[in-house]
Amino acid sequence: MPAVPCPSCTSEGLPSEWDGSLIARYSHSGPRYTSYPTAPDFSAAFGPAQYLDALTRSNGQARPLSLYVHVPFCRKICFYCGCNKIATKDTRLAAPYLARLDAEMRLVTQHLDTARPVEQLHWGGGTPTFLTLRQMSELIDQLHARFGLSDTPGRDYAIEIDPREADVLTLRHLQTLGFNRLSLGVQDLDPQVQRSVNRIQPRALTEILVDEASRLGFTSLNMDLIVGLPHQTRDSFAATLSQIIELAPARLSIFNYAHLPERFKPQRRIDAADLPDGQEKIAILTTTMQMLSDAGYVHIGLDHFARPDDSLAIAQREGTLHRNFQGYTTHGDCDLIGLGVSAISQVDDCYAQNPAGLADYEAAIDSGRLATQRGIRLTFGDQVRRHVIHRLMCDLALDLDSVSDAFGIDAPDYFAASLARLEQPERDGLVTRQGNRLVVSHLGRLLVRHLAMAFDARLPDSDAHFSRIL
Template sequence: MPVHAFAASSMITSTKARPATGQTGWDEALLRRYDTSGPRYTSYPTALSFHNQFTPSDLTQALERSNTSKRSLSLYVHIPFCRKICFYCACNKIATKNTALAEPYLARLDREMVLTARHLDTTRPVEQLHWGGGTPTFLSLNQMGDLIDRLDARFGLSSSPNRDYAIEIDPREADVFTLRHLESLGFNRISLGVQDLNPLVQKAINRIQPRILTETLMDEAHRLGFRSLNLDLIYGLPFQTEKSFADTLRQVIELNPARLSVFNYAHMPDRFPPQRRINVDDLPGGEEKLAILRTTIEMLTAAGYVHIGMDHFARPDDSLAIAQREGSLQRNFQGYSSHAQCDLIGLGVSAISRIDDIYAQNPSDLTRYEASLDQGQLATVRGIRLSDDDLIRRDVIERLMCDMRIDLATVSQRWNIDAPRYFAPALEHLQSAEQDGLLTRSGDQLSATPIGRLLIRHIAMAFDARLPQQTGQGYSKIV
C-alpha cells in the first residue's frame, strides 16, 4: 500500500490553495450553506416518530405476519458493557470492569430470544448477525460461546459461506486468542474501533490505543480468513487538524482494511454526559472539519476505495461495493448492509427491530428492560406501524441513501402510483438543490452529483413527510 499512501499524501495541500471545485465537485460555500441538521435515515420513519402506544403485542403480531414472507433473518445483539468510557461516546453503555455483571444480562437476553422465537418460523435462515455495544468483547470467551449457543438454539445460526456475521471490537480489550475464538464461533467479519491514531487526540478522548494493537489484530484476522475488516474513524475530535488526520489516514491505508467508516463527531454534551469532559475550545472549527472531510475523501479515493455514501468507504471487491453496484444495498441501524430484505430482530437494551411493516424498540434503561422480561413479556416500549405512505417514502429514501439516485418510473410501477405526481411537493422543493448542482434530473431519473452525495441526507429530507413536525429535535449536522 505504500504507493497508495504516497499518491494520497501528494494531494494534501492547504484548502485555500485548492480550486473551489474539482473531481469531487467540492464547493465549500455550498457545503456550508446546506450543512444543516437532519436525520441519518437508518430508518424511515426515524426513531423520533416511534410512540409508546406501540406494545409488545404489536411486535408479536408483526413477527407472526412476517412468517408468510419467508424472508431471511438478521439478528442484532446489543452488549452495553465496556471497561472504560471514551469521552466522545454517544452509545448506550454501562462502564464496569466486572464481567460477572454480564451474567444476569445474558440470562435476560436468552429469555428475550425464547419469547421472540415463539412467534417465528425459525427455519428461516439467519443470514446476518451483528453484535454491537458498548464493547461486545467485554464478555469473556466462555460468555461469548454461551451467547452463540443460545442464539443457535433459539434461531438456528447459519454455516453458509455467504453469511454476514459481524462483531464490533475494541482493540484495547481483545487479542489474537479472542479473534481465534470468534472465528471458531462463526464470525466472519469484524469492525475495529480506532477513531484516531494521534496520541494527543487519543489522550483528549480518553482512548489510548497505540497502532500496534490494531495492526496485530488485523494481521491475525487476515491470517484467520475473516472476510471483511472494517475500521471506525471519527473526525471533528479535539486537537484534530487536516494535517494530523491525514497522517492517521496514511497509516490506516497502509493497514489496508476492506471497509472504513469515517464518522462526523457531533458534540452534544447535554444529551451525552461523557462529552462534558471534552473542552469545546479544543474542537476543530467548521472550516477545519470541512478540510478534514475533503482530505479524507481524496486520500481514500486515491487509495482505491469506493465512497459508498455519507461516512462509508469500501474496496471495490468488498460486498458493500458489490451490493451498491447491483442495486441491493440496504440501510439499517448499523449503517449500510449488503444483505437486503431481511427481517431485523433487535435483542437487548435499546435495540430496535425492523420486522414486516413495523419498528419496535426496547428501553434504554437496563432496569426497565430486565423488569419486563422478568414478568414474562417482551421489553418493547415504543415503535410504529408504517402506513402505506410511510412504506413508499421509506423505499424512496432508502434507495436514495444507498444508490445515490432514484428512478421515479420504477417507484410508480412498484407501488402502483404516479410517482412524479405523488412526490410533486418534494420535487418542487428540490428545484433549488438542482439549480445549486446537488442533483440532476433527466425525465424520471434523479441522480445526486458528486457534491450531492455528500449532502444526500438533505436530498432525502425532501421526501420525509414527518420532518416538519420534528424541527429542533437534536439531529446531527449533515456534514
C-alpha cells in the same frame, strides 16, 4: 507514508473549496435514515402486543432473518461516545444480562418461524469484547439453540471489536464461533486527539488484529474513524488516514462527531473550544475523500467507503444495497430481530424498540413479557417514502418511473413538493435531474442526508433529535 494532498486539491466532482454560504445552507441537523420513519416517530402506543402481531405476520412472508445483539457494557468511557452503554469494570454484570437475553430469545421464538435462515448476525455495544471468551461461546450457543445459525459462506456474521480489549486469541475464538466479518473501533491515531477523548490506542494494537484477521481469512474488515474530535486538523487526520490506508481495510466508516453534551454526559469532558471549526472540518472531509479516492476506495455514500471488490461496493453496483440500523448492508431483505437494551427490530411493516435503560429492560424480561417499549407500524405512504429514501441513499440515484411501477402511483406527481425542494440542491451541484431520474453527484454523496430529507413527510419542527450533517 503517502504524500498528504493539499485540501484545496480536487478529484472528480470535489470542489476546491466550499464558501461560507454553502456550508451554512447544508450544515444543519438531520436523520441518518437507518429507518424511515425515524426513531422520534416511534410511539409508546406500540408495545409488546403489536410486536407479537408483527412477528406472526412476518412468518407468512418467510423472509430470512437478521439478528442484532446489543451488549451495553464497556470498561472505560470514551468522552465522545453517544452510544447506549454502561461503563463498568464489574464483569459480573454480564452473566445476568446474558440470561435475560436468552429469556428474550425464548419469548420471541414462541411467535417466530425459526426455520427461516439467519443470514446476518451483528453484535454491537458498548463493546461485545467486554464478554469473556466463554461468555461469547455461551451467547452463540443460545442464539443457535433458539434461532439456528448458519455456516454457509454467504452469511454475514459481524462483531464490533475494541482493539484495547482483544488480542489474536480473541479473533481465533471468534472465527470458531462462526463470525466472518470484524469492525474495529479506531477513531483517530493521533496521540493528542486520543488523550483528549480518553481513548489511548496505539497503532500497534490495531495492526496486530488486522494482520491476524487477514491470516485467519475473515471475509471483510471495517474500521471506524471519527471526524470532528478535539485537536483534529486536516493535516493530523490525513496522517491518521495515511496509516489506515497502509493497513488496507476492506471498509471504512468515517463518522461525523456530534457534540451534544446536553444529551451525552461524557461529552461534557470535551472543551468545545478544542473542536475543529466548520471550515476545518470541511477541509478534513474533502482531504479524506481525495485520499481514499486516490487509494482506490469507492465512496458508498454518507460516511462509508469500501474497496471495489468488497460486498458493499458490489451490491451498490448491482442495485441490491440496503440500509438498516447497522448502516449500509447487503442483507436488507431480512426481518431484523433486535435483542437487548435499546435494540430495534424491523419486522414485517413495523419497527419495535426495547427500552434504553437496563433496569426497564430487566423488569420487562423478568415479568415474562417482551421488552418492547415503543415502535410504529408503517402506513402506505411511509412505505413509499422509505423505499425512495433508501434507494436514493443506497443507489445514489432514484428512478421515479420504477417507483411508480412498484407502488401503483404517479411518483413525479406524488413527490412534486419533494422535487421542488431539490431545486436549490440541484443548482448547487448536489444532484441532477434527468427526466424522471435523479442522480447524486460526488459532492452530494456527503450530503445525501439532506437530499433524502426532501422526501421525509415526518420531519419534526425541531432538529434536536438529530446529529449535524457536516
